[in-house]
Amino acid sequence: MITCQRITIKRGGPMSDEKTMQKNQVSRRRFLQTIGVGAGALTLLNPVGLLRAQADETIRIGVLVPLLLDQGNSANRGAFIAKDEINRxxxxxxxxxxxxxxxDDQALPQVGAQQFTKLVTDQKALLVTGEFLDEVMLAIMPQIGRLGVPFVNTGSATPQTSQMVKGDYEQFKFYFRVMLNTEVLTEDTVAMAAALLKEKMGLTAMAILAEDGQFGRDYQKFMEEKLPSVGLSVAKGASLRFPLDNRDFGPFLAKITDSNAQAIIIAFAFNSGVGFVIEWASKAAHLPVVGINVAGQAFEYWKDTSGKVSSHLYADAATGATAVTPKTLPFFHSYVKRFKTRPIHPLFTGYTTYDAIYLIKEAIERIGTPPPPASDSSATASYRDQLVDALEKTDYVGTIGRIRFQGKNDRFPHDPMLKDAEGHTLVVPKWVQWLEKNDRGLVWPLSFLPSDVQQKLDEQWKAYRTGYQACSGAASCEAQDLKQLSQGLDTALGDNKETP
Structure with a gap:
């Protein structure tokens, strides 16, 4: 039997050298210049023209990700860890x-659509997984329907894709998502803000700062709609969007600090947020920051921001300190043992793509027969239809939780179920706080933590609330109070932290 080969050309497979990757990176600005415009050259990490025997004896899965971003590299690495475990x-x-x-989709919509087509038509992939940017995923969707090829999305959050499945099931039934969509993420953000910011910390007026891309626009819209329902307000003049490649956040922070905002809810997916964090530390350090900052999931983010990210609270899929399931920590340790270049710890896409490979494996085993030769197009098309049926029956405990897909008539078809029929939580965001000394720790939901740690965290939030009220609006006092909270949470979490 021919074994699975690792792909190691150009932009590098999962073990690529960091300097080589940086040399080959496409700038973020190029993404902005090419949305809806012509795309550049394609880069496949596998040469075209492998022996037909190899294609027939292996099960070929495409991994489509932006390799210029930590999010893409983490996804690719997670996929390869799963593949190697399975093949052993x-x-x-x-x-x-x-x-x-x-x-490599190069974070460009047209390149992503072209690369997807090449993976299917030239590379004979049975199905494809990956993705990150909403704009790229939306550009791929018509090709998924046209080619009839399953795609397991592990990084893009736009709810539009699941609504396309609902609106035209026969055309888009091939699409599945392992992670949560933007609307669900905002609902969870609102619930967290109500329970933590409002009830425990005494904060009720929010600023919103979101990037001006598909994800940021959706997140801002949903936040504005949902915050009032839990007794939280959006501070007047403090719901703001910034250009995707923005580096100067001074004007935005000035508007926020001039308002009555008591905390900032952010949405950063494409923008790294490093400039924001550094300017926040000098201009608005009295305002707690919570929300989505995908680059801020990387362990290198502490160094990127010179430690200024301390106290920020970001949503994540899992951490290396909390056993969300029995599979979470083994995957984390496999990742950090194997990879010594950035990102040295998995981002959410690492966890979700690792899980995707395994649930694809289970779907194929559920069918009971291996895929037909790729040269038999009719049999392959029929097998892909069977894969859809098998994926719809998914009930897999992965690193991020228990993954079951919603039905075609549910709210978000082929997205993960949040709870089962008995009300048990299946998949939920985990809120991870940057602490002191490059530590990160899960602080919400409290149910993932031991009861004694929960009590200690409650004591710290109570102390913050008392101190905040005593500050009577003095920014320097509030900043010191927030710093003390970060230090207190660090101590309270004890060993329940992800450390260098």
């Missing part, structure tokens, strides 16, 4: 090894 097992997948073919 006795049974593999119905006796056949997996082969991954990684393609």
């Amino acid at each position: 097992s006795t049974d593999k997948v119905l006796g056949r090894p997996l082969q991954l073919i990684t393609a």
Whole structure:
């Protein structure tokens, strides 16, 4: 039997050298210049023209990610860890090894659509997983329907994709998502803000700062709609959007500090947020920051921001300190043992893409027969239809929780269920706080923590609330109070932290 080969050309597979990757990176600005415009050259990490025998004896899965971003590299690495674990097992997948073919979408919509087509038509991938930017995922959707190829999304959050499944099931039934969509993320943000910011910390007036991309616009819209329902207000003149490539956050922070905002809710997916964090530390350090900052999930973010990110609270899929399921920490330790270049700890896409490879494996095993030769297009099309049926039956405990997909008539078809029929939580965001000395710790939901730690965290939030009220609006006093909260949470979490 021919074994699965690693792809190691140009932009590098999962073990690529960091300097080589940086040299080949496409600038973030290029994404802005090419939305809806012509795309550049394609880069596949697998040469075209592999022997047909290899294609027939391996199960070929495409991995489509932006390799210029930490999010893309973490996803690719998570996929390769899963693939290697599976291929080392006795049974593999119905006796056949997996082969991954990684393609770089360069964070460009047209490139992503073209790369997806190449993975399917030239590389003969049975199905594809990955993605990150909403704009790229939306550009791929028509090709998914046209080619009839399953796609398991592990990084893009736009709810539009699941609504496309609902609106035209036969066309878009091939699309599935492992992570949560933007509307669900905002609902969770609002619930967290009501319970933590409002009830425990005594803060009720929010500023919103979101990037001006698909994700940021959706997040801002949903936040403005949902915050009032839990007794939280949006400070007048403090719901703001910034350009995707923005670096100067001074004017935005000035508007926020001139308002009555008591905390800032952010939405950063494409923008790294480093400039924001550094300017926040000098101009608005008295305002707690919570929300989505995907780059801020990287362990290197502490160094990127010179430690200024301390006290920020960001949503994540999992951490290396909390056993969300029995599979969370083993994956985390496998990742950090194997990879010594950035990102040295997995971002959310690492967890979700690792899980995606395994649930694809289970779907194939649920069918009971391996895929037909890629040269038999009719049989392959029929098998892909069977894969849709098998994926819809997914009930898989992964690193991020228990993954079951919603039905075609549910609120978000082929997105993860949040709770089962008995009300048990299946998949939920985990709120991770940057602490002192480059530590990160999960602080919400409290149910993931031991009861004694929960009590200690409550004491710290209570102390913050008392101190905040005593400050009577003095920014320097509030900043010191927030710093003390970060230090107190660090101590309260004890060993329940992700450390260097």
